[in-house]
Amino acid sequence: MEALTLGPAGTYSHRAAKAVADEVVFTDSKTAIVEAVASGEYERGVVPVENSTEGPVTESLDAFAEFDVAAVRELITPIRHALIAQGPEFDVVASHPQALAQCREYLDENYPSATLESMTSTAAGVERAREDPSVAAIGHPQNAADGDLRVVAEDVQDQSSNATRFLVVAPASERSEAGSKTSFIVYPNVDYPGLLLELLEPFADRDINLTRVESRPSGERLGDYVFHIDVEAGLYEERTQDALAEIEAIAEEGWVRRLGSYDSETVLD
Numbered sequence: 001m002e003a004l005t006l007g008p009a010g011t012y013s014h015r016a017a018k019a020v021a022d023e024v025v026f027t028d029s030k031t032a033i034v035e036a037v038a039s040g041e042y043e044r045g046v047v048p049v050e051n052s053t054e055g056p057v058t059e060s061l062d063a064f065a066e067f068d069v070a071a072v073r074e075l076i077t078p079i080r081h082a083l084i085a086q087g088p089e090f091d092v093v094a095s096h097p098q099a100l101a102q103c104r105e106y107l108d109e110n111y112p113s114a115t116l117e118s119m120t121s122t123a124a125g126v127e128r129a130r131e132d133p134s135v136a137a138i139g140h141p142q143n144a145a146d147g148d149l150r151v152v153a154e155d156v157q158d159q160s161s162n163a164t165r166f167l168v169v170a171p172a173s174e175r176s177e178a179g180s181k182t183s184f185i186v187y188p189n190v191d192y193p194g195l196l197l198e199l200l201e202p203f204a205d206r207d208i209n210l211t212r213v214e215s216r217p218s219g220e221r222l223g224d225y226v227f228h229i230d231v232e233a234g235l236y237e238e239r240t241q242d243a244l245a246e247i248e249a250i251a252e253e254g255w256v257r258r259l260g261s262y263d264s265e266t267v268l269d
């Protein structure tokens with residue numbers, strides 16, 4: 001099966017996508033991945049959603065609220081960054097903002113005067129370093145395996161436990177009720193004291209553990225939010241269906257989207 005993910009070759013998304021697809025194709029935005037799967041252009045997409053150091057990948061979350069797709073698998077991958085350059089002297093460090101943020105303390109301590117440059121992906125930063133000796137990149141060490149680049153330093157992420165969670169997305173028709181985890185999005189379109197508490201109580205009442213709650217601005221007006229909620233239960237379970245029915249009643253002025261149920265796996269590379 002073919003999967004669309006964030007390119008060029010050598011991104012962490014590429015490494016995760018290889019675990020679920022025999023052919024991987026690339027684009028340079030997470031929104032484009034979700035949109036292409038929603039429209040049926042691709043059968044699978046692999047997008048990062050959350051990092052243990054830096055938190056949510058907001059572009060992916062916003063794309064899930066905008067385009068109707070199913071989440072069919074979760075991949076968790078440890079992220080161990082290398083500093084990659086043509087030599088030890090450079091003025092610029094180029095990488096994806098998530099990766100730069102995951103190495104903030106290391107860069108402040110070791111390269112306080114380097115200019116940080118945001119790229120569309122870690123591998124795009126590596127391409128930039130390949131072209132320009134004054135630029136270093138942060139990415140997977142394997143990106144230095146060929147050509148003029150070398151690994152200047154390994155394990156430059158601030159937390160040794162640094163890990164990113166990816167979701168594999170499929171067309172909405174492939175949404176599954178089977179799996180140990182479920183993701184859904186709620187837009188209540190109302191605002192009153194205790195609303196968030198009311199949205200979470202149906203899970204607490206049924207002993208369902210929440211693994212993530214993220215609020216994203218709806219874009220409609222200041223203080224108006226879309227909530228991304230992940231729970232440790234499958235849609236096939238009666239308790240999950242009952243909790244969602246209660247939430248749908250609370251959000252009757254807005255909407256509730258089930259991304260679906262899935263199982264989680266760890267991808268080492």
Ligand SMILES: O=C(O)C(=O)C[C@]1(C(=O)O)C=C[C@@H](O)C=C1
Nearest residue numbers: 011012013048096098121122164
């Ligand atoms: O730039 C890449 O290599 C990506 O796959 C994107 C991404 C992200 O957006 O979180 C994925 C994993 C790492 O956390 C850093 C960057």
